[in-house]
Amino acid sequence: MNFKEPTVEKETIYHGRIIDVEKHLVSLPNGKTAYREVVKHNGAVAVCAMNPEGQVILVKQFRKPLEHALLEIPAGKLEVGEDREAAARRELEEETGYRAKTMQHIGDVYGTPGFSNELISIYFTNDLEKGDVNLDEDEFVKTVLYSLSDVEQAVKNREINDAKTLIAFQHLLLFYNHSK
Structure with missing residues (x-):
């Protein structure tokens, strides 16, 4: 079976600051x-x-599409042409005031591939120094610190609903926790 859907026609129905929305007419494998x-x-x-105290640095922020706050690892969008x-490094310092001296790439994930091409690159660091918080004008976050046992309990209790954070926690619990 051919697992492709060639685009026959494409129309941009919204052009925004963060996203564009397109409507594609596609040709299906069955000819329709x-x-x-x-x-x-x-x-x-x-x-x-x-x-340095072994606490995971999280941020709590309101997410409008959900109409409530989420607890997440620090994250943000790429600028056009920006190195991941x-x-x-920029997002971590802007949101938490910590600067990473070294980083390890955990992996890349598509959060919602059924309708979006957003690719999220996830990194890990425990090699930090103090920097400066520099939030965007429309960004309001609270820093929250979790011990590894807090992370484990949050996962067990299903308190974390953010996919990138769950993936990062999986990395912590499977790899970091056992390599100490």
Whole structure:
């Protein structure tokens, strides 16, 4: 079976600051056509960071699409042409005031591939120094520190609903926790 859907026609129905929304008429493997709505995003980065005391640095922030706050690892969108690791370093310092001296790339994930091309690169660091918080004008976050046992309990209790944070916590619990 052919697992492709060539685009026959494409229309941009929204052009925004963070996303573009396109409507694609595609040719299906069975010869018929269908419409697909596609969200185009430049990509994002996220950082699972541990301070010198061994605490995981999280941020709590309100997420409008959900109408409530989430606890997440620090993250943010890529600027056009920006290097992913450089963006991760920038976001970590802007949101938490910590600067990473070294970073390890955990992996890249598509959060919602059914309708979006957003690729999130996730990094880990426990090699930090103090920097400066520099939030965007419209960004309001609270730093929250979790011990590794807090992380484990939060996962067990299903208190973390953010995919990138769950993936980072999996990395911590499977690899970091056992390598100490």
